[in-house]
Ligand SMILES: Cc1cc2nc3c(=O)[nH]c(=O)nc-3n(C[C@H](O)[C@H](O)[C@H](O)COP(=O)(O)OP(=O)(O)OC[C@H]3O[C@@H](n4cnc5c(N)ncnc54)[C@H](O)[C@@H]3O)c2cc1C
């Protein structure tokens with residue numbers, strides 16, 4: 616049977632918002648379903664280009680799938696495009712190109728311990744990988760989830776974090792930079808949790824996503840804990856236009872983040888990661 620024709624990667628496909636859930640004051644999760652045809656396959660870690668009509672396009676990670684027909688996207692309002700997308704209501708339509716980019720090495724990590732380190736909205740691209748690992752839990756060694764939020768009120772996916780915490784087969788630690796009177800958990804930055812976590816560094820894969828400064832400290836802490844540089848993966852963000860490796864907007868050293876990332880193996884980018892603003 617002939618393979619189904621792939622849509623032109625430059626042409627946004629129409630998607631309907633079938634659910635809009637407010638996560639935080641400035642952040643919403645949208646469930647998107649194609650108006651025609653099936654939802655394309657995606658790997659955890661990949662992103663789509665979402666197009667708000669009359670405003671513009673932004674790269675947004677796939678934060679999960681509610682079912683085989685939908686994508687979930689968690690969007691923070693930081694400007695014109697992300698603001699327009701984050702404010703979309705159920706029933707609205709949006710343009711979508713993708714999925715693009717590389718995914719987390721979820722299958723390759725089978726048999727090993729796996730450490731997820733997320734900061735703030737960085738939990739969004741890691742969430743489908745965490746869900747996949749937990750759905751196939753027996754194939755992995757220890758599963759450690761370390762998450763840091765600015766403060767308790769800005770904590771993303773709070774209900775899901777609580778569900779993960781209920782499990783006896785996951786080590787989860789959550790910390791906040793600034794506590795309030797109701798917070799009784801850890802206070803401090805997320806990389807500091809790595810020292811307290813239990814895993815076999817000789818056989819562990821480390822996955823991290825968050826603000827770049829947080830990922831710098833996380834990578835240092837993972838290396839210090841004994842995980843080799845070629846077993847650490849991070850998700851990079853750069854401004855994107857074409858998303859298919861043609862325009863050069865997302866250049867990062869010799870790599871294009873849209874094509875060679877966003878998930879990149881640390882040893883392959885260490886030289887450039889050390890340079891700020893590259
Ligand atoms: C691979 C990838 C995955 C992403 N995943 C998500 C996601 O899941 N959820 C989400 O809310 N956002 C995500 N982003 C960031 C999102 O693309 C930007 O926030 C958005 O493009 C900003 O556009 P704007 O018009 O709303 O704001 P602009 O007016 O363009 O910018 C507003 C502010 O945000 C800063 N900014 C713009 N683009 C970025 C960027 N790529 N990274 C960091 N700061 C930026 C600008 O410097 C400026 O200070 C992702 C970006 C990439 C490259």
Ligand code: FES
Nearest residue numbers: 856858862863873
């Ligand atoms: S966005 Fe055009 S090359 Fe990456």
